[in-house]
Amino acid sequence: MASELVRQLVDSGVHFGHRASRWNPKMAAYIFGKRSSIHIIDIRETVKGLLRAKKFITRVVAGGEDVLFVGTKRQARHYIREYSTRVNMPYVCERWLGGTLTNFRTIRARLSRLDELEAAEADGTSLEYSKKMIASRSRELRKIRRNLDGIRKMEKLPGGLIVIDVHREHNAVREAKRLGIPTVCLIDTDSDPDFADLPIPGNDDAMRAIETILSHLSEAVDEGLRGRVSAEAERGREAQERRRASSRPASGRAREDSGSDEKPGVPEIAPGGDGSIPQGEKRKPEIESAMESGPPAAQTGAGGEAQSGLTPATTADGESSS
Numbered sequence: 001m002a003s004e005l006v007r008q009l010v011d012s013g014v015h016f017g018h019r020a021s022r023w024n025p026k027m028a029a030y031i032f033g034k035r036s037s038i039h040i041i042d043i044r045e046t047v048k049g050l051l052r053a054k055k056f057i058t059r060v061v062a063g064g065e066d067v068l069f070v071g072t073k074r075q076a077r078h079y080i081r082e083y084s085t086r087v088n089m090p091y092v093c094e095r096w097l098g099g100t101l102t103n104f105r106t107i108r109a110r111l112s113r114l115d116e117l118e119a120a121e122a123d124g125t126s127l128e129y130s131k132k133m134i135a136s137r138s139r140e141l142r143k144i145r146r147n148l149d150g151i152r153k154m155e156k157l158p159g160g161l162i163v164i165d166v167h168r169e170h171n172a173v174r175e176a177k178r179l180g181i182p183t184v185c186l187i188d189t190d191s192d193p194d195f196a197d198l199p200i201p202g203n204d205d206a207m208r209a210i211e212t213i214l215s216h217l218s219e220a221v222d223e224g225l226r227g228r229v230s231a232e233a234e235r236g237r238e239a240q241e242r243r244r245a246s247s248r249p250a251s252g253r254a255r256e257d258s259g260s261d262e263k264p265g266v267p268e269i270a271p272g273g274d275g276s277i278p279q280g281e282k283r284k285p286e287i288e289s290a291m292e293s294g295p296p297a298a299q300t301g302a303g304g305e306a307q308s309g310l311t312p313a314t315t316a317d318g319e320s321s322s
Contacts, residue, residue, distance in 0.1 A: 005050075005216075006043060014202040014209040015041045017189035027189045030201035039189045041201050049200040050213065053184045054220035056198055057160065060182075061224025062231060065159025068151070069214075070172050072096060075207045076164040083218040084150070087225065090158065091150040092172070101175040104157060110144055111152050117141040160184060162217055165204040167191045186213055 009015065017023070017031065017039035032042040057067055069084040069091040071077065077093040084091035092100065100107055117137060120126040126137055161176050163169045166185040173195045176183050185196035188204045203209040 005047060008212055009043060009046055009050075009202075009209075012208040012212040013206045014046055014212060015043050016203045016206070017041050023189045024192055026193055027187070027191065027201070030187075030193070030199075031189060041189065041203070046200060046202050049198065050216060053198045053200055054216060056182070057162070057184065057217060057220040058224040058227065060159040061221050062227035063159070064228060066090060066154065066156075067160045067162055067221060068092065068154070068158040069162045070096065070169050071164035071210070073165055073168055073204075075205060076210050079207070079211050079214050080164065081150070083214045087218050087221040089221060090154040093150060094146050096169060096172045097147055098171060099175075100151070100172070101157060101179055101181065107148065107151070111148055114141070114144045114148060114152065117144070157181065162214075163196075164210055164214075165191070166195050170195065184217070186210070 015032075017027075020034050020037050020039055023031070023039055027039075030042055030045045032040045034040065061067060067089055069080050069089060071080040071091075071093060072095060080091050080093040097107070117126075117140065120137075121141065126134055129137065157179065158181065161172065161181060161183045163173060163183055163185040166173055166183075166187050167190060173183055173185065177195070182197040183195070184198045185191075185200065186202050186204045187193055187196055187199045188202070191204075193199045193201075200213060202213060
């Protein structure tokens with residue numbers, strides 16, 4: 001695979017740098033030599049930087065963050081738009097507006113204005129204005145769409161930047177460095193490698209070289225997206241397992257509690273207000289014994305009324321006591 005990658009990079013001309021008179025001395029570690037006053041970039045450093053960048057981008061995208069593609073030079077505009085759209089990532093290919101990252105709230109407000117203008121144009125509301133106002137709103141719509149159409153789906157700050165020509169896109173790199181956003185930069189021999197967190201030394205003027213680098217980086221983004229989907233599915237399965245595990249003990253305890261309360265064949269005796277057994281329950285054995293021995297003899301009291309349930313005391317000779 002490494003030999004195939006080297007062949008692609010060499011065929012695209014990624015190893016050609018700028019003229020020796022325009023070089024940046026900080027790029028000396030990435031320069032292989034000089035030929036006809038043109039610096040030759042060490043292809044081994046290019047491969048090393050590209051592999052590190054792909055690994056980093058895959059990890060960032062798999063973690064749920066997006067990567068912003070930045071390249072406003074004429075040679076890079078088409079490929080920036082093509083490859084970023086292919087992997088559904090935000091991009092800036094026309095002009096980097098100052099504060100795109102550091103003043104992101106204002107940029108989001110301008111995107112809301114873009115949605116408002118497009119809605120008015122779609123439902124015909126814009127035709128109710130005067131001709132001058134219609135022309136002004138049309139110019140505003142074209143301007144906002146040209147500059148911000150690539151980042152209209154970017155709801156939060158990106159997790160990384162892919163920059164073509166760090167020397168030209170120094171404003172974007174400075175904003176990212178200020179916010180602590182790592183940058184992956186294609187740097188030529190006239191650029192400062194200190195601006196890039198992950199430099200990829202190579203020709204940033206040749207269209208074929210830019211296309212080759214962006215194609216490999218977009219493959220890394222695509223791999224990270226697949227890892228993001230699998231990670232989300234795994235988290236969903238783990239959450240479902242946790243819910244099942246938490247519901248099992250609760251249902252088991254409920255069954256145990258219901259089983260301990262039910263005692264078949266043993267009647268329950270409700271206690272009284274003071275916690276004692278009601279009087280009727282205490283007399284239940286006496287009533288049963290009385291029913292077995294038959295009804296008690298009736299006794300006539302002093303008032304001539306029969307008193308049932310009370311047996312008079314008898315003496316030894318069988319006479320009742322008065």
